[in-house]
Amino acid sequence: MAGQNRVARRRGFLAVLLVGALGLSGCTGGAVDPLAALDPVDTAFGDELSGQLQAVLDEAVALSGSSGGVAGAWAPWSGEWTGATGVADFGEEPARVTVDSEFRMGTLTTEVTCTVLLRLVDEGQVGLDDEVDAIVDWVPGLDGITLGQLCAHTSGIADYYPGLRPHFVANPERVWPPNELLSSGLAMPRTGEPGEHWAYSRTGLLLLSMALERSTGRSWNDLAEQYVFGPLGLEHTFLPSPTDTGLDGGLGAYSAALAADGTADCAVVRDDSSQSSSIGGAAAGAVSSLEDTRRLSEAFATGALLDEGTTRTQWTTIPPGGDAPAWQGWGLGGAEYGPMRGLAGESTGVLTAAFTDPKSGLTVVVALNNSTSGGDFARETAFALASLASKSAAAPEHEQPAIELPWSYEQATTRMHELAKCPKPDAAAAPATEAEPAPAG
8 A cells, every 4th residue: 555655645746846857858748768769579588588588587686595586688670678576574474576576676766866966957957067176065975076077987086895794794774874874984094085996886876965955955766756757657766764674565685694705605695675765875775666667777777767968978988997897887877788778686675776778778676585695695686687688589570670789698698697696496497598497597
């Protein structure tokens, strides 16, 4: 009932904001469809491909130690698949997971926050080069940092999450004041001078949301509703109140306890299902659904909500450095992996990933409810789904695009096994080949 009431309230608010949404560039009324020009095929994939995709999800749930998960793959020239496996939690008589189950979207929340920034840039309310210390003037030590650098992860501000992860896992219901998380990140050694190089930082994204709220005098949910949720018709995506720790009927959240040396203690699984959104806030605290996340991913990758020039700026990428291959780059709020754009990451108890190829429209989404194996595990699961779906045959009157992914199905599933920290006992076998999908798990 609570979930139904929430949707009803959001629909009413959407109607209030519809006039503002109609002013969106390229929008002539109703929800924006980022892939409308591709004339997507409205049919399911064939049984063989659907079975292979389902096997990847089943294997991901087993390898990650999750109780359940949801995933989807959409190929506009061919068809689509959505799948669910397992149960919502490890409690007594848990509900089965369905493709409509809501989940904590973790770091995918970043896509919303950075899209709000870019929409405000398009409107001339703020600029990417605006300095943060002129807006968040009560926080010292922000000299030379710009709004754009916060989304590009080049601010030099350290990420608060790794150091506080044990506290989040052990006490997920605690409400963390934003200034406390911000102070924790700012107290750590800087990763570099502003604009010098890339280093992922939830702290920077939290600071960005504070700056946008201060600049506009409006809340994150208010801004997200007008600039992202309303235009895309997202009715199941929102940032819960920090004190609203439950998720009615949605995926739970779990993580192995951490040993003294920081490694995973697979014998002890923490139940983080009831948690405060303040752990991630505007960087990783929102809730969504499979269909909403698909539409968000497509809009984020294609720039459907932005002016053309802003989209170009967003996806003028920089290398993440280190030993990352040349086909990886970071834009404003998201990453490019070959032709696919999006994000994958870990938040307390959950792993999520969503990627879209803006040219072909190929899109994949996955959500798992055990965070122990880390964000790279979610990314490789999404890569495996993308590899399978990219080869789907074209439907009549459609042409199969040539999609050159810089990874193979075998490479992605092998990496899934390598990254799995606490797999279920029956999931430790070698990964299946593409021709022989793994059994349901």
